[in-house]
Structure formats: C-alpha cells, structure tokens
Amino acid sequence: MSEPVSAMHNASHDGIAAVREDGLQGMITLRGDLSAGAVGSVIKDVAGFAVPEVGRISGDRKGGLCWMSPDELLVLCPHEDADAHVEKMQQRLKGTHSLVVNVSDARALFRVSGPAARDVMAKLCPVDFSPDAFTPGMFRRTRMAQVPAALWMSDDETFHIICFRSVAEYVYGLLKVASQPGSEVGAF
Structure with a gap:
C-alpha cells in the first residue's frame, strides 16, 4: 500500500x-440539516465543537468545523483520523438525511x-x-x-x-x- x-x-x-x-489534512464534508439534533450531537462528539455561525470556523486544522453553506460543514481533523471519523459519523447518522464523505485526498x-x-x-x-x-x-x-x-x-x-x-x-x-x-x- x-x-x-x-x-x-x-x-x-x-x-x-x-x-x-x-x-496532509483530514477534511470531511457533512451535508444535512445542521439544525437537527442528531447532526449537532455527532458534530459536537466528533469535532468537539458546535455548528459554527454562518461564515465562521470553529477550532483549527487539528479539529475544527468550517461553515460551507446552510446545509454543509467541512470537518477538519488529522489526516489519519478522517476515515474513522467518517465511519463514526455515518453510523450515528444512519436513518438521518445526511451525507458524510472523506474528501481529504x-x-x-x-x-x-x-x-x-x-x-x-x-x-x-x-x-x-x-x-x-x-x-x-x-x-x-x-x-x-x-x-x-x-x-x-x-x-x-x-x-x-x-x-x-x-x-x-x-x-x-x-x-x-x-x-x-x-x-x-x-x-x-
């Protein structure tokens, strides 16, 4: 490999x-209803921050959330953690209208x-x-x-x-x- x-x-x-x-930088696209409790809970758990205000970033490269649009966040994390974060987020959001994709590479x-x-x-x-x-x-x-x-x-x-x-x-x-x-x- x-x-x-x-x-x-x-x-x-x-x-x-x-x-x-x-x-290298871990980057995960999360799309969904950012005001939904399930999305907010997963984001807080994985990234350690609440959904940022419009046009803001919470945190930094090691762990942060970037406001991309009304239904999209970019989750920043260490590159080596991105796949595990995606898997965790997908499991927790199962059944919720959402999309979680590792876009790091x-x-x-x-x-x-x-x-x-x-x-x-x-x-x-x-x-x-x-x-x-x-x-x-x-x-x-x-x-x-x-x-x-x-x-x-x-x-x-x-x-x-x-x-x-x-x-x-x-x-x-x-x-x-x-x-x-x-x-x-x-x-x-």
Whole structure:
C-alpha cells in the first residue's frame, strides 16, 4: 500500500509573505440539516465543537468545523483520523438525511503568512481583506483567480487556503507570483 502524500510535497516560497503547502489534512464534508439534533450531537462528539455561525470556523486544522453553506460543514481533523471519523459519523447518522464523505485526498491546503499576507490574498480574490472586513475566525468560499477556493485567517497575518488537489500546482504558482519580492502593494 502506498503512503499518502500531499499535492505539492510541502512546497514553500518566501517573498513578501511566506507561502507553504501545509501537507496532509483530514477534511470531511457533512451535508444535512445542521439544525437537527442528531447532526449537532455527532458534530459536537466528533469535532468537539458546535455548528459554527454562518461564515465562521470553529477550532483549527487539528479539529475544527468550517461553515460551507446552510446545509454543509467541512470537518477538519488529522489526516489519519478522517476515515474513522467518517465511519463514526455515518453510523450515528444512519436513518438521518445526511451525507458524510472523506474528501481529504481530493483537496490541498496552503498557508500564506506574514505582514503582507493580506496584500497577497487581495491580489487574487474578489474579497475585502481589510482588517475591519475580514478578521481571524471568518471563513469564506470564493475564487482565487480562475479556481474555487475556501479560506480563513487563524491570526491577523495568517491565511489558510483550501483548493481542489487537481489545481494545487496552479494555486501554488499564483501565490508565488503574488508574493514575489518587489510586488508590495501596501494596501493594508
């Protein structure tokens, strides 16, 4: 059996911001009625958090919940725990209208950090990344140039970006170009 590898093998680039592929990440899509008691109970038990508010993330990469849409959450966990979490959630939600799928190997995770991280991200996404408009803990689905992406900030200078694994090289290239030395914008 082959060992899992990340999409970009932990590639990194240092420019006006540090760009890192963050390696393997457990990601589980859960779709269903997020207000249903059974769903809330399973989420609290598996992830350790209640369903987050609209447009928010609860927790972090090691254990967290990302609000994706009114009937969808992205559960974050260690990569090696994802299959067990899916099995547990599917068993507990049996008979409940829901879908639980391990999407870990279909996604890639990047991190952009440093004082110019907001400038780098603003070059690529149609989102207001000013400190008053986008704060740590907010979660957003958007486009990064030509591809869909989801992102959040864990602190004032660190973005985490999720994209499809099939476009990981493209996203990494975008982030490298947007963070190259001499490309400072100074908007934030």
